[in-house]
Amino acid sequence: MIESWRWYGPFDRIALDEIAQTGASGIVTAMHEIPSGEVWPRETIAARKSEIEAAGFDWVVVESLPVHERIKRGDGDLEPLFDSYRQSLANLAAEGIRTVCYNFMPLLDWTRTDLAAPVRRGGTCLRFSAPRMAAFEVHMLGRAEAEDDYPADVLRAASAWFEGSDETERETLLASIMAGLPGAFDRYDVDGLKQNLALYKGIDADTLRANFARFLTEVVPTAEELGMRLCVHPDDPPRDILGLPRIVSDAEDLAHVLGSVESPANGLTLCSGSLGANPANDVPAIAARFADRIHFAHLRNVAKEPDGSFEEAAHLEGDTDMVALVRVLLDEEARRRTEGRADAEIPFRPDHGQELLSDAARGTHPGYPLVGRLRGLAELRGVVRALSHSGAAHA
Structure with a gap:
């Protein structure tokens, strides 16, 4: 190899x-x-x-x-x-x-919700949190159909995270989700992401x-x-x-x-x-x-x-x-x-x-x-x- x-x-x-x-x-x-x-x-x-x-x-x-x-x-x-x-x-x-x-x-x-999740014994790793992804889709992006894509326990955890988060934490979540775009490609804000998602309707x-x-x-x-x-x-x-x-x-x-x-x-x-x-x-x-x-x-x-x-x-x-x-x-x-x-x-x-x-x-x-x-x-x-x-x- x-x-x-x-x-x-x-x-x-x-x-x-x-x-x-x-x-x-x-x-x-x-x-x-x-x-x-x-x-x-x-x-x-x-x-x-x-x-x-x-x-x-x-x-x-x-x-x-x-x-x-x-x-x-x-x-x-x-x-x-x-x-x-x-x-x-x-x-x-x-x-x-x-x-x-x-x-x-x-x-x-690739899509992640956390770029520096703590690792046992030190260090960090990439992480995909289903509740945080649901929080982004349901509460930040406002995608009406998103609630159908997640089970009830994940949606409850998503609501709890969103209600307990501040603007900085929400901006960090958006930046993490955008981080999979390499090189010189543009990242989207919430409105920009909505516009690009609409093209896939x-x-x-x-x-x-x-x-x-x-x-x-x-x-x-x-x-x-x-x-x-x-x-x-x-x-x-x-x-x-x-x-x-x-x-x-x-x-x-x-x-x-x-x-x-x-x-x-x-x-x-x-x-x-x-x-x-x-x-x-x-x-x-x-x-x-x-x-x-x-x-x-x-x-x-x-x-x-x-x-x-x-x-x-x-x-x-x-x-x-x-x-x-x-x-x-x-x-x-x-x-x-x-x-x-x-x-x-x-x-x-x-x-x-x-x-x-x-x-x-x-x-x-x-x-x-x-x-x-x-x-x-x-x-x-x-x-x-x-x-x-x-x-x-x-x-």
Whole structure:
């Protein structure tokens, strides 16, 4: 497996020479400064790649080449947006970058209600509180249908939190929910969020699936021609929020997406944390079912609660059997090697580390601290090495 590290380029407060000390060999990054829908120029890609290689790394995965919101909504003449996406793929391939992670989550990427929830024995982590999310939707956003999306006990807890909160706490909640938008993208205030949610009015899960299928039909053939691999990231959290449908949340969703265009170029980013937040998901079993379409892996863990809340656990703690999951990925690599494939190794990265020790003072992107991810990488490295020793991956 290829040890990699997410780097936000000019937006990142962690430098490449610091990442080198983690032992990772691959960089996962994107051109976050380029607005969604615009072409990534080849010369800009080449400059970023040269910077990465000069620091001793390979640029192994693009995360993410964003899908424009109009494509997700099926809104207007989309051909120029499809053309831009295809051209960006061609420019990446021309520079030798062939694995592209993306998502099809409407409006927001990953969503959390707390960016610094306390962790036992010190440190902080990202957390999704179902009551706080309900408080935001019902009491701050005023979404009329939101009460139908949460059980009564969560709604009661949401009302209690809202009534006991002050304006600063409510602003912090809004900022936390907006924090999943990377790079230079704008954050929304409550009115701005309402306006953008209104653009999705009438778009249900079936409509979103149809729009996703159209996107894949438009871009997967180009990816095939270029020898590229597209790999969709699951929904985070894996449930409908803000009245927006989520359609990449469980095994059947994945089967629908991967089956809509049968091609190795239509693949999966196996995110153990996103899938693991759904109580119905057996993550190692999902990985085994779709192993031949996994082109990239995010390895992290979550601890779930009965009311739908969850938080980021240490990589070898939480609810997902990380050893069993890594065994599935190693077995898939072994299968690929028997086929003589040059791309047998699967890039992975430690995802969403806890903030530990000096992390809090650095002000890095939420969920992407240095020390916390270094701990995760070290633990995952140990699992990979132990399972690989004497063929244990095939036991």
